[in-house]
Amino acid sequence: MGTESKYYREILNKLERFVRKEYVHIIFSGIQLMLIAVVASFTFFTFVELIANLNSTLRTILFFLLQLLSVSALAYLVLLPLLRYFKLFRKETYFDAANRAGKYFPSLKDNLLNAMQLVTEKPGGHFYSINLVDEAFKNVYNRAKEIKFETAVKFDKARKILPYFISVMIFSLLLLLLVPGMLSASNRLINFNKEFIPPPEFIFEVTPGNAEITRGDDILITASVIGKPPKEVFFALKNEDEADYKHQKIIADSTGKYNLYLSSVRSSFKYFASSEEIKSELFEVTVINRPLVNNLELSIIPxxxxxxxxxxxxxxxxxxxLIGSRVEINLSSTKNLTKAFLEFNDSSIVELSVNEQNAHGLFIVRKNNSYKIMLIDESENSNSSPITYNIKALYDAYPVIELLSPxxxxxxxxxxxxTLLAKVADDYGFSKLNLNYRLSASRYEPPQSEFSSIEIPLEDLKKEIDVNYIWNLTALNLAVDDVVTYYLEIYDNDFISGPKSTKTNSFTVRVPSLDEILADADEVYSQTELELEETLKEAEELKNTLEEIDQELKKDEQELTWE
Structure with a gap:
């Protein structure tokens, strides 16, 4: 089979993928370790600079030490594994990779390494036949061909480093952002070749700083110390007509603030806070003459x-x-005006006419409200803290009416x-009184849905009136059993919001039939007859009583004579 066998080359390719993934793992771990080393060193050197406030020479040494550390970590932990990934400067062999792969996969153990060593030995260098070696390697290959060696690389080391990496990054960032002076120290470390003036032990925070106040107002100047508290603090002040500053020593209050209270300030001045050769910024308080309302006159016309x-x-x-009243306003100011207006609580604005120091205008009372008088002078200065005036709107009450009879x-x-008798009353008078009526029932025509009106004349300029009105219904041409519904309605004279009205209860008047009239006449006759009889009886009884009294008197006279 030999090293040229396709089986052997395939095993080498599998091992190469395994080795490259290991180097990827090493590179990821190296990047984290490099950043941990660089960031931690930078934070440490920054902290040293914060405490020691080094000169440019020492900062240069620290900076180049940081550079050397960074380059070394980058080269050793990142670049070298990256070159070895591409087979440059790689010292290990595939035998080493096979040995490591065998440890990850128990089915292979040392068999893969042994088989590779047998295959690569020169012919005649072992006691086994070539066929036997080839068969042994083929057997190992069959066991390894389905195994992906790179799956053994789990990036465990990179995962273990990651929490340390995140912790160092967050800790360093918090130090830079939260520790006072760390950002400035890091800036000095980066700009190592520049000289920086050492920061003061403390600084002043002064309020109100530059300000404008009205002549005669009071002002409170407060200085807060940020940093190490000084032994003593002075306020230096100079009026606009003075050449030199006057220094005034101030004692801190319970909160550690230094307060200077100036009352009835009449002129502009400059000032600053100082202590131990440390000074705050120079501030200026400008005293201005704001316009003020000098005279105010209101004419209220209901x-x-x-x-x-x-x-x-x-x-x-x-x-x-009262609602609808017209309010004319005239005022004079302490300064010439360019603009004046009334600012109401409901956000409405009423502009006033301006003539030098005078202004006038008007508004209508429509509801409960409040307003301020705003003045602007020729220097665009406005009046400060204007008085809020209240508007109370009085409402016109509804009129009152009472139908007394019937x-x-x-x-x-x-x-x-x-005959209608009524009493009407209102707080400011009346505009009209109406008698409203309609035919509400009839046997000869349909009832009316709408009321007709008769205006009853009233006496003028009175707030309470007794009404006596005789209503003649002849013109209605009413028939027997016709029913007319009626009521009185009084209107007040509120021509601002519109006249308001009040009504009486509704009553009816019915035309009686002839039988009802005759029956009423008989009843009246009978009643009269009974009354006459009662009168005669009472007269007879009175006569008898008088006679008895007369007899008693005569009897008494006889007895007196005998004696």
Missing amino acids: PPYSGIPKTIQKDNGNVTS NKNLPLANDNRL
Whole structure:
């Protein structure tokens, strides 16, 4: 058979695939180990730079040590296995691979290695015949041809390294992001040939920094220290008309902050915080004259129908008035204005007319609301913290009506007249009173679905009225058993939201028949007769009583005479 046999070449190909997969495993493991070594070294050198703040020479040494370590790890752990993958610098033989493969597959054990060694020996170099050797190798080949040697490579080592690789990456990243100064130290390490000024032991964080305030306002300046607390802290201030800074020592409060409170500031100034040759940024507080409302006058004009007179308020922007009232506003400012407007709580805006320091305008009371007066001067400065004024809207109540008589269903009198007595009242007056009626039942025509109206005249300028109205139904040409339904409806004089109305209960009046009229007449006659009889009887009884009294008096006179 010999080494040129196709069986032998096939075994070598299977072993080559096995060896290459082993090198792939080695390369993956090497990449992880190389990155662990490089990242861990970089993090360690960065930490050294953070603590020691090295000069450029020492940082150069650390940087090139890191470079040497990186190149060495790359060459030994990645590049060398990669070259051996392509059969360069490969020291092991297929016999070594066969030996390792036999250990993974018990069915082969050492048989594959032994058979390969027999085949590769020179003729005459062993005591077995060539045919016997070929038969033995063929037997081993038959056992190995279905086996894929590369399946023995499980990448176990790469899997075991992976958790360490992830842990080192996360730990290094957290150190760089969370430890103060690590990112700066890494930047200095990368830029090894540059000199860096050592960071200060602490820095100031100052509020409010640059600011604008209104003349006469108070201001609180606060300095917080980030880093090692200094022994003492000063605030340096210089007004715009001063040449030198004035230094003021500040004591830290319980929270470790340094506060400087300035009241009634009248002029702009510059300032900074300092301690132990360390200074904050230079800040400036600019004092400006914001426009202010100097005088305020409101003219409140209720709706004409209410009869309420106009009222004037000075320096009071709160409004309590009837819905529909017109509010005229006039104000003067401490500065010339370019714009002025009313900003309402419901986001609506009312622009005011501006003339130098004066502004005027108007709005209508429609609901409960609130507003602010906004002013903008020629320097585009606006008034700060404007007062919020409240608007309370008063609602016009519904009118009241009471039908006093008749307050029940009645038959129509012979004269076709019905007397209506009612009382109406409203808080601001009335616009009209209607008598609404319709034919609701009849034997001679269909009932009416719609009401007709008669307007009853009212006395003007009164809020409470007694109504006495005689309703003549003759024009309706009613027949016997016709029924008319009616009610009164009063309207107030609210012409802003629309007149509101109130109705009485509905009642009916019915035309009686002739028999009912005659029966009523008989009943009236009988009742009158009974009343006359009762009257005569009472008169007779009264007569008898008087006679008895007269007899008693005469008797008493006789007794007095005898004595």
